[in-house]
Amino acid sequence: MGSIAPILSLKDVRYQWPGRASFGLEVPDFSVAPAERVLLLGESGSGKSTLLSLICGTITVKSGVITVAGTDIASLSAGQRDRFRAEQIGLIFQQFNLLPYASVLDNIILPLRFTRLRRARVPAPRETAKALCMNLGLPKNAVSAQAGTLSVGQQQRVAAARALIGAPPLIIADEPTSALDAATQATFLSLLFAQADEAGSTLLMVSHDARLAEHFDRVIQMSDVSEPARLTA
Numbered sequence: 001m002g003s004i005a006p007i008l009s010l011k012d013v014r015y016q017w018p019g020r021a022s023f024g025l026e027v028p029d030f031s032v033a034p035a036e037r038v039l040l041l042g043e044s045g046s047g048k049s050t051l052l053s054l055i056c057g058t059i060t061v062k063s064g065v066i067t068v069a070g071t072d073i074a075s076l077s078a079g080q081r082d083r084f085r086a087e088q089i090g091l092i093f094q095q096f097n098l099l100p101y102a103s104v105l106d107n108i109i110l111p112l113r114f115t116r117l118r119r120a121r122v123p124a125p126r127e128t129a130k131a132l133c134m135n136l137g138l139p140k141n142a143v144s145a146q147a148g149t150l151s152v153g154q155q156q157r158v159a160a161a162r163a164l165i166g167a168p169p170l171i172i173a174d175e176p177t178s179a180l181d182a183a184t185q186a187t188f189l190s191l192l193f194a195q196a197d198e199a200g201s202t203l204l205m206v207s208h209d210a211r212l213a214e215h216f217d218r219v220i221q222m223s224d225v226s227e228p229a230r231l232t233a
């Protein structure tokens with residue numbers, strides 16, 4: 001990784017869900033370099049979503065330090081963390097989390113409402129949203145459709161466009177291809193990578209699906225990142 005500062009870094013991070021002594025994360029050292037495409041593989045229940053929640057700051061570490069784009073997220077108040085997340089991280093959820101009755105266009109520009117910094121990077125939000133839709137292979141008339149009326153594969157592209165708009169430095173994707181067949185997965189990933197490249201965004205994806213590995217710069221197993229065996233209740 002040389003002297004380039006990582007976009008994401010976890011050092012000596014520990015987390016345990018309250019009342020869940022049987023599960024814990026312990027991450028001695030994990031980092032992602034700018035523009036890397038990293039796939040984090042792990043079985044169901046291995047803690048992938050917990051790790052992403054820690055990185056996004058929706059749950060807070062018991063000990064250790066997580067930095068995103070150079071900022072220690074524990075140093076921020078809850079409100080600052082929400083703003084910081086909206087500014088710095090584009091999220092693609094497993095279930096996409098689109099507003100089903102809002103238009104595709106309104107879904108895509110939604111993150112810009114929460115952060116002036118990200119909004120400032122998009123002089124013409126509606127035009128940018130339309131361009132992202134086109135580049136991600138959505139039909140032209142899809143932008144005005146209600147998001148909930150689209151197919152699963154199309155909704156996934158809308159979720160990707162929403163994550164990419166305003167070029168956040170870090171894109172985090174939680175099993176975004178689990179509902180798709182292999183050919184559609186590959187197409188989606190190559191479109192996502194091309195758009196992430198254009199935005200200069202780093203991509204961290206978690207999945208249980210080892211078949212995705214060939215598409216990524218680096219593939220890591222959850223068991224190499226976290227050492228749950230060392231935890232005590």
Ligand SMILES: Nc1ncnc2c1ncn2[C@@H]1O[C@H](COP(=O)(O)OP(=O)(O)OP(=O)(O)O)[C@@H](O)[C@H]1O
Pocket residue numbers: 017018020023042043044045046047048049050051208
């Ligand atoms: N909100 C929560 N409260 C308490 N325990 C939780 C919570 N969320 C997750 N856990 C527990 O943390 C452990 C890891 O779950 P997590 O969802 O992080 O794994 P995962 O690898 O993302 O699984 P999957 O691939 O099935 O989504 C599990 O034992 C789970 O029950």
